[in-house]
Structure formats: C-alpha cells, structure tokens
Amino acid sequence: MAIKLCCFSKDPLEDVASWSESIERLLSCKAGQQAFQEFLRSEYSEENILFWQACEDYKKIKNTPEMISAANRIYSEFVQVEAPRQINIDCGTRANITKNISEPNLESFDKAQKLIYSLMARDCYPRFLKSDIYQSILQKADSS
Template sequence: MFTRAVSRLSRKRPPSDIHDSDGSSSSSHQGLKSTAKWASSLENLLEDPEGVMRFREFLKKEFSEENVLFWLACEDFKKLEDKKQMQEKAKEIYMTFLSNKASSQVNVEGQSRLSEKILEEPHPLMFQKLQDQIFNLMKYDSYSRFLKSDLFLKHKRTEEEEEESPDAQTAAKRASRIYNT
C-alpha cells in the first residue's frame, strides 16, 4: 500500500520539477501568465494567492480592502464543518464586517444585514447573499480599476520582461555552446 502511494506521488511531479529541453527549470514559465489570468476574470484573480495579494494592495490604497477580506473570510467559513468553529467564525465575521460597530464594515444593503440571533445556528451559506453583493461590488467597481492601475500594469510589464529573459538566456547558451566547441 505504501509503495502504491509513493509511486502515485512520483508520477505527480510539481511544476517546479519540470525542466526544459536544455535542462533548465521551467518553473518560471508557470507563473508568467498570471496577469493574463487575473485580467480574464475576478474569479481567476481570487483563485491565485499572488493575485489576491496584489488586489488587496490595490484595495488598501482605495480604502476598500475590507471587501476582499470579507469575501475571503466567507470562503473560509464555507469550508468549516465543526459547529463550534462555525459559531466562532460566524461571530468573528459579523463583528468584523457586518455589525454597526464593525472595525472593517462592508457596504451591503441594509435589509440584507444579519442579526446576531442568526449566529447561534450557523450554516455554511449563511453569508452567501452578502458575499455575492460584495463580489459584485468588487467585480463591477474595484476590479476594472485594478486592471487599469499602475500596480497591475507594472506587474504585467515585469512579467513580460521575465518572459523574454529566459529566451535570451537560452539563445546565449546555444551560442556559447556553438562557439566554445
């Protein structure tokens, strides 16, 4: 049984172990198109930890970081199965983002706000309606500005420069092999 697990693991190599034909690692090729993925949809951006980090950085400058933090907290909440953990996390989300005294209050429609009573019987989708509101707010407001921001455009330029760099190095390696033989 142990050998089957080991053989399965050895077949599934992480991207960092993949090598180009010249023996150099191609792990740099894996992340190079991240800005293209981020630009294709907010969903893709939010699935990429670096994308989330860059988007948070942008939202912080716009004084609306609480939106993505709320969205992420709701995603984490949906994964919980333990009732006690759910109660604690639900209360934390409520106190941080939804209550009138929240330290990072999100801008959701008043009638959609939850009362503290609902926190006693939490369920995985209890914040879904509010999370959807915040997602749409980010999608139709902040996200489009993020894609036009200096922060995003600089990252995209850096990515493009790095993409060109390995090709130049490969050509230089080939040239040195030809002239040094």
C-alpha cells in the same frame, strides 16, 4: 511590493496576464488575491476582499463550535454596524445576518458575500486592471 507570481503550474507571465480575463481568474490565484488586496488597500476598501476571503474559509469549516466562533468573528469584524471593517451591504441583508447570527450555518454569509463579490467585479476589478499596481506586476512578468 513583493508578490510571488506562482498561481498555476504555468509560466508566471501567463498567470499575471490571465488575471485580466475575469475576476474569477484573479481570485482563483493567491498572488492575484494579494495584488488585488494591495490595490483595494490603496483605495481604502480592503475590507471587501478580506470579507470575501473570510467567507471562503468559513464555508470550509466542518465542525459546529468552530463555525459558531468563525461566524461571530466575521460578524463582529465586517457585518455589524460600526464594525472595524464594516462592509457596504444593504440594511436588509445586514439585519438578516444579525437576526440569525446566534444560530449560524454555512450559508449565513452567502448573500452578503455575493453582494460584495458583485461590487468588486463591477466596480473595483476594472479599476484594478488599469492600476499602477497591476500594470507594474504585468511589466515585471513581461520582462522575466
């Protein structure tokens, strides 16, 4: 697995080691996101980080037509029932997004994104830190 270790302007060793400080630290780094995504793929839950990333990109959109298009893409890929990468959110949150998808705004996916972030932080992230994927990246960084 070729993951570049160049998140911050520091030594790659510090970058990789810092991922264990918090999920925020891990996700603030492109290489950290890639490693975490690889781990989630191995656990068949890659949709979580893909949804989180899609929401992060969505919040940066400045024009309405692009926002509507992106909202519909996120909805059809992750939110709607039977979506190809359906995320695990409660039916109330899903129903609320469904009800408002015809008139999306920049906060349309905030609650769902917070739920998925919390799930990743509580459940997936601790397992990631113990995973062979993270441990091997850490070893590579240690030996460089």
